[in-house]
Every structure is written in C-alpha cells, then in structure tokens.
Amino acid sequence: MKKKYILLLIIMLSVFSLEAQCAMCRAVLESESDLSQAKGVNNGIVYLMAIPYILVATLGIFIYKKYNKKTAEKKV
Template sequence: MILVIGLALFPSQLEAQCAMCRAVLESEESGTAAEGINNGIVYLMAIPYVLVAGVFYFVYRKMRS
C-alpha cells in the first residue's frame, strides 16, 4: 500500500516503456514526445492500482464496522 502511494506521488521518477517505444523515442532529438509517452504510460498504469486500493479500503472499513 505504501509502495502504491509512493509511486502515485512521484510518477516523474518512473520510466515505464516497452522496448520498441524506447528505441523509437530515444532516436528523437527533442525528447518531448518521449516524456509525454512515458507520463501517459505511468498514468494508465497507476489507475488500476488506485482503484484496487480503494476497493480494499472500502472492504476494510465495512469489515471493521
């Protein structure tokens, strides 16, 4: 849980790219497209973890009550 929160708070330090995307984007000189693609991938990756954490929190609160 702490890891998920930490990853959600510091997404700019993550680099989640497939090998093909990395090879194509590293050949680009400006690097702005690579940064945008990387941010999009990290954003899409974080959403399921946040949703699962929310469900577990909801179940935990219901079980505790």
C-alpha cells in the same frame, strides 16, 4: 491508526521518476532529436498504469472498513 493513513497518503503523493516504456517504444522515441515526445509517452503510460492500482486500493480500504464495522457490531 491515523498516522498510518497520513504516512500512506504521503507515500502515494510522492513523486518518483518512473520509466514505463518498453524497449521498442524507448528506442523509437529516443532516436528522434526531440525527447519531449518520449517524456509525454512515458508520463501517459505511468498515468494509465497507476489508475487501476488506485481504484483497487480504494475498493480494498472500503471493504476492510465495512468488514471491521460489522465485526465490531457483533462483539457488542
């Protein structure tokens, strides 16, 4: 069971190159000569997108553990 958690942790901490900009944002930001602003906007979008998924996953794991703990106590 711990191997699954370790594997999940490694996958979550892996760095993937994600593109999260909409077409309009990309067109406006890439038309400028300096692409550092486009990269900053993209990183901000990815950051804002990831936080709710992490919170929901944490809540799901918490509920799963509580449920399994109660069912184990009922079997004893």
